[in-house]
Amino acid sequence: xxxxxxLLEFNGGMYISQLRAPSAQKVAAKHAARLIxxxxxxxxxxxxxxxxxxxxxxxxxxxxxxxxxxxYASVGNKSAVVNIVGTVEP
Numbered sequence: 001x002x003x004x005x006x007l008l009e010f011n012g013g014m015y016i017s018q019l020r021a022p023s024a025q026k027v028a029a030k031h032a033a034r035l036i037x038x039x040x041x042x043x044x045x046x047x048x049x050x051x052x053x054x055x056x057x058x059x060x061x062x063x064x065x066x067x068x069x070x071x072y073a074s075v076g077n078k079s080a081v082v083n084i085v086g087t088v089e090p
Contacts, residue, residue, distance in 0.1 A: 007084075031084075046075055
């Protein structure tokens with residue numbers, strides 16, 4: 001499985017993780033599921049809503065850039081941007 005670096009920008013914070021998955025779409029869903037347990041990202045209710053919305057959004061490939069995708073979601077008046085980068089291992 002490929003390694004991806006996931007960068008979540010939400011509510012003034014930047015949260016970075018690395019996950020393995022067969023595709024950017026699968027890693028987005030996997031990241032959303034893990035987000036619920038990340039206590040540094042808001043309240044449990046906020047994390048659940050954010051995870052649900054991110055899991056429903058399909059990553060979009062960034063034009064003219066290889067192996068980079070983006071997802072977007074909002075919870076209330078707060079926006080979240082997730083960038084997914086296909087990571088090369090040494």
